[in-house]
Amino acid sequence: MTQYTFALDLVNDPELIAEYEKYHSNVSSEIQQSILDAGVTKMQIFRFENRLFMIMEVDDTFTFERKANMDATNPKVQEWEQLMWKYQSAIPGAKENEKWVLMKQIFDLKK
Template sequence: MNRYCLALDLVDDPVLIAEYEHWHKTENAWPEIKKSIFDAGIAQMEIYRTGNRLFMIMDTYDSFNFETKAAMDAANPKVQEWEQLMWKYQLALPWAKEGEKWVLMEEIFNLV
């Protein structure tokens, strides 16, 4: 297993943040999106929010890699529809590369 932590901002608007959270509640999640996450080799995913900053934790199988996940997403019309919807709420971090949403975070401390 590997763990990745990523960050992203939301548009700083309480109404849009509430809508974003609505789409991420279990009862509103698109089953095709959950399937695409599991199919890519992600075993567990959590997203946390403080203000308009999001923090994602992904636990992945050894077979996971970001390039394969990106190719799978690009070939999946439902994932593309989801990503288009999410851009309404998401705001790339100022240091993100062109077209990059979630930015991989660097681990700077580990207690164990």
């Protein structure tokens, strides 16, 4: 199992943040299936204020390129991504039009 961690900011507006959370409490089956089809086996999103952290576990079929290609050809995913931009704000240091930024692991406690 491979795990990736990402960060993203939300527009710092309590009403928009509440709407964003509401959308994520009932993500459509089409969006969920597209994530699973890309090889993601587990995905969690956490929020503090307007900062989001996502932990994504993937299987051996997952690649970022494959997921990007699948997303680009899926009208439901494109519709979802357009809608989400209303609430999202690129994190400092993100490239132009980049949403979720891959985080670098700097510590791992193992027993």
